[in-house]
Amino acid sequence: MKPAVIIPLTKLEPHKKAKISHIKTEDNATLQRIIAIGALPDADIVLIQKFPSFVFQIHKSQFAVDKELASCIYVRAV
Amino acid sequence: METRDYKGPIENSIEMAIEKIAELLRYDYYLSPRSIAILLLQEDDGIKSLVREKDIVNFNRISEIVADTKKYYKNHISYELAVGRQDEVSDIVKKTVKFGKDRISLGERLSRLVMNPLLGIPLLFLTLYIGLYKFVGQFGAGMVVDFIEVRVFDRYITPFAETVTLRFIPWKFLHELFIGEYGIVTMAFRYAFAIILPITSFFFLVFSLIEDSGYLPRIAMLIDRTFKKIGLSGRAVIPMVLGFGCATMATMVTRILPTKRERIIATLLLALAVPCSAQLGVIMALLQHNSRAMLLWAVVVGSIFLLVGYLTSKILPGERPSFYMEIPPLRIPNLSNVIVKTYVRVKWYFKEIMPLFLWASFLIWLGRLIHLFDFLINILKGPVEAIGLPSEASKVFLFGFFRRDYGAAGLYDMSTHGKLDGVQLVVSCVALTLFLPCIAQFLMNIKERGWKMGIGISVFVLVFSFSAAYALNMILRSMGVTL
Numbered sequence: 001m002k003p004a005v006i007i008p009l010t011k012l013e014p015h016k017k018a019k020i021s022h023i024k025t026e027d028n029a030t031l032q033r034i035i036a037i038g039a040l041p042d043a044d045i046v047l048i049q050k051f052p053s054f055v056f057q058i059h060k061s062q063f064a065v066d067k068e069l070a071s072c073i074y075v076r077a078v
Numbered sequence: 079m080e081t082r083d084y085k086g087p088i089e090n091s092i093e094m095a096i097e098k099i100a101e102l103l104r105y106d107y108y109l110s111p112r113s114i115a116i117l118l119l120q121e122d123d124g125i126k127s128l129v130r131e132k133d134i135v136n137f138n139r140i141s142e143i144v145a146d147t148k149k150y151y152k153n154h155i156s157y158e159l160a161v162g163r164q165d166e167v168s169d170i171v172k173k174t175v176k177f178g179k180d181r182i183s184l185g186e187r188l189s190r191l192v193m194n195p196l197l198g199i200p201l202l203f204l205t206l207y208i209g210l211y212k213f214v215g216q217f218g219a220g221m222v223v224d225f226i227e228v229r230v231f232d233r234y235i236t237p238f239a240e241t242v243t244l245r246f247i248p249w250k251f252l253h254e255l256f257i258g259e260y261g262i263v264t265m266a267f268r269y270a271f272a273i274i275l276p277i278t279s280f281f282f283l284v285f286s287l288i289e290d291s292g293y294l295p296r297i298a299m300l301i302d303r304t305f306k307k308i309g310l311s312g313r314a315v316i317p318m319v320l321g322f323g324c325a326t327m328a329t330m331v332t333r334i335l336p337t338k339r340e341r342i343i344a345t346l347l348l349a350l351a352v353p354c355s356a357q358l359g360v361i362m363a364l365l366q367h368n369s370r371a372m373l374l375w376a377v378v379v380g381s382i383f384l385l386v387g388y389l390t391s392k393i394l395p396g397e398r399p400s401f402y403m404e405i406p407p408l409r410i411p412n413l414s415n416v417i418v419k420t421y422v423r424v425k426w427y428f429k430e431i432m433p434l435f436l437w438a439s440f441l442i443w444l445g446r447l448i449h450l451f452d453f454l455i456n457i458l459k460g461p462v463e464a465i466g467l468p469s470e471a472s473k474v475f476l477f478g479f480f481r482r483d484y485g486a487a488g489l490y491d492m493s494t495h496g497k498l499d500g501v502q503l504v505v506s507c508v509a510l511t512l513f514l515p516c517i518a519q520f521l522m523n524i525k526e527r528g529w530k531m532g533i534g535i536s537v538f539v540l541v542f543s544f545s546a547a548y549a550l551n552m553i554l555r556s557m558g559v560t561l
Contacts, residue, residue, distance in 0.1 A: 028154060033402050035160045043164070052195050052303040053312065055405060062405040064299035066306065069402055 009054065009073040012047045018075040020045055020058075025072040037063050039073050084158075086150035092158060095119060095147040099140050105132035119144055120156040185408045192293070192408070198300050205293070209284040210322050210355075215362075218280030219273075219355045227272040239263040251447065260442040266435040274324065274431065277355050279424050281323035286419040290411035295403045302401045308384060309343045309391025310335075311399035317344050321352035326434070326519040327427055328352070329526055339396035342535075345527055346390060349519060349539050351383035353511045361507050364493055371504045371561045378508050382546060431518060438517040451476065465547040466555070467506055468497055474506075479514055500561025505551045512543035 006021045020043045025031050038058055039045070048055040048062065054070040056063060084091055099115035107114050107128070117125040118140060130137050144155075151158050192198050236257070243256045243263075256262050288294055294316065302312030310318075314335060321328035325348045332344045353361065365372040445451050458472035474488040489506060492498055498506065514520055514536055524532030 023157070029397075030400065031154055031157055033400060035156060037402060037404075038164070040161050040164045042168070048190065049193060052301075053299045053401065055193060055299065064295065064302070064312070064401070064403050064405050066302055066311070066401040068398075069400060 004076045004078065006074050006076050009045070009047060009056065009070045009075050010050070010067060012075055012077065014047050014049055016047065016077055018045050018047070018077045019043070021074045021076045023072055024074060030069065030072060033069060034072060037065070039063075044078075045073075045075060084151070090147055090150040092119065092147060092151075092155065092162075095143050098143050102136040102140055102143075103129070103133055104136065105129075107132070116159065119147060120159065189292075189296070189405070189408050192296050193299060193405075195300065198296070202297055202300060205288070206319070206322075209288065210281075210319075211358075214277065214280045214284055214323060215355055215358060219277045219359050222276040222280070223273055226276060227268070231268050231272045236264055236268070254446070255440070255443045258443065258446075260439055260446070262436060262439045265442070266432075266439040270428070270432055270435050273356070275424070275428070278324060278327065278427055279420065281320075281355070282420045282423045282427075283416065285320065285323075286416045286423070287411050290409070290416055290419075292406045292408045295405050298401075298403055299405065306399065306401075307391070308347070308387025309394065309399065310340055310387070311401040312403065313399075313401065314340060314344050317348065318352060321348045321354065322358070323355050325349065325352055325354045325515050326431060326522045329519060329522045330427075330430060332526065337397060337399065339394050340399050342394065342527065342531065343387060343390050345523060345531075346535050346538070347383060347387055349515060349523060349535055350386060350512055350542065351379055353379070354515060357511060357515065360489070361511065364490060364503060364507055368500055368503065368561060371500050371507075374504050374561065375507050375511070378504075378546075378550060379511050382512065386542075434518045434521045437521065441517070461544045461548075465505055465509060465544060466551040467502055467509075468492070471506060475510070475513060478510060479517055479520075501551065501554045501559060504561060505547050505554070508550055509543050509547035512539065512546055514539055514543075 009018075012018055020039055020041050022041055023031065023034050023039065025034070034040075038061070043058050046057045048057060053064045053066060056065075056070075088094060096112060096115045096119065099118055100111035103111045103114055109117075114125060114129070118129060121144070129140065133140070148155060192201060240257050243253055247253060247256070254261060257264050259265070288297075297319075298312030298315045300312075301315050305312055305314055314332075316334060317328045317331040320331050328348050329345055332341045332348070335341045335344060361375065362372075365375060445454075454476055455472050458475055459469045462472040462475065463469050471489065471492065474492075477488065489498075489510070493503060520532075520536055523535055526532070527535065
């Protein structure tokens with residue numbers, strides 16, 4: 001399997017399937033929010049739309065987040 | 079519990095740390111020692127200070143273990159724990175759950191349409207127009223309020239209260255307290271039951287329908303970007319929409335906002351630039367025959383809302399708001415849920431608001447008894463003339479603060495007697511919208527934000543409303559605008 005490129009969620013094309021690779025943030029409050037959403041490594045994620053907010057689906061749940069939060073989530077397209 | 083890529087020594091692993099900490103806990107916390115240990119490792123502030131207080135002897139040792147464990151992990155412990163849990167859950171799900179084929183349901187298609195900015199934003203305005211303006215405003219605040227006020231209160235309750243008061247209370251100065259123009263029965267009860275009760279019932283009904291359909295998070299998601307510019311997040315859409323119903327209630331609902339900074343900005347904007355249904359009703363009545371004036375009023379108030387929000391968010395220190403919200407599937411609301419919710423909310427709201435109305439009645443009674451009002455009307459004359467209005471309009475502003483229908487009726491009379499031209503009409507409507515909404519909201523500001531901030535916001539609103547009206551009058555006059 002060739003290694004796929006790791007990009008922030010903000011750069012992912014809508015409707016493409018991806019897997020979360022890691023979370024990057026120095027801010028504990030932000031980290032807690034991402035944990036609450038369940039955006040954790042290895043979870044399958046589909047970006048639904050980018051504007052005006054980022055909407056994505058993990059498993060059977062959809063979430064809307066702002067750009068700051070979305071840019072902390074790094075994904076690998078599959 | 080262990081995370082899969084932990085490579086450090088076993089005695090420094092999270093699992094070992096949990097065991098060591100659990101053994102050091104002596105006090106009975108109701109939760110199992112293991113749970114407390116896990117919360118301590120995640121550096122939960124509440125639990126930490128509790129343990130510091132209850133397990134004084136071992137607290138330092140526990141803190142050392144937490145600090146040691148952290149050194150061996152690349153990420154925050156709470157993150158490591160979440161990943162560990164996620165792995166466990168995935169294993170169980172893999173063995174036990176079978177998923178059908180992914181297909182996009184009708185609800186999901188609709189959801190995407192609603193969230194699409196090109197379609198979603200016009201749809202949002204349409205929903206607000208039909209739900210708030212037509213249903214709550216025209217039907218609830220108009221027809222139903224008229225019915226209860228005129229048919230029920232004016233015909234039965236007020237005369238009854240008058241008879242009882244006059245028969246059983248011999249002191250004339252006390253009559254005023256119950257059945258005077260601003261009395262407990264004639265104002266507090268009438269305001270609460272004939273005006274606020276129907277408006278809030280209709281409003282909460284619409285709100286519960288919007289909420290139960292799953293539309294609310296979608297509105298929040300559409301509006302977040304705009305709200306960020308004024309220091310709020312999409313979440314603030316709830317108090318802001320409620321503000322069009324009753325700003326006092328909306329101020330109370332700012333409790334749902336996560337930071338103090340957001341609560342302050344929202345309270346200020348609600349007091350200043352979000353007209354409540356009572357204000358909207360009056361303004362619509364005043365401007366209905368002059369569509370250019372109405373448009374100008376809407377543009378001015380809308381711009382002030384954005385401008386003041388923007389400036390406040392620049393000035394106030396603190397963390398920028400963050401937005402994250404689950405988007406639940408769209409559903410057809412369950413009627414009995416909606417009715418129960420509406421009932422519970424109206425009841426809760428009433429319990430909060432009723433004492434405020436009683437207080438207002440009492441304060442006005444006192445104010446009139448000691449001739450405070452004549453004094454205040456005289457003070458207001460200066461600013462009122464400065465914004466280009468006849469001096470008798472000062473009464474409108476003062477009484478509007480206590481009893482909006484009265485104040486507004488004054489303005490309405492003035493306009494029908496041809497005492498106000500188009501510019502004066504717009505200027506007075508802008509001033510009335512920005513001006514302190516009502517005494518209940520003033521008291522709520524203090525209750526929710528504390529004395530200093532509550533009074534501060536009110537003074538700012540007072541000064542700003544007249545300054546803005548003054549500037550608007552100057553600009554329109556110097557440009558020779560006639561409306």
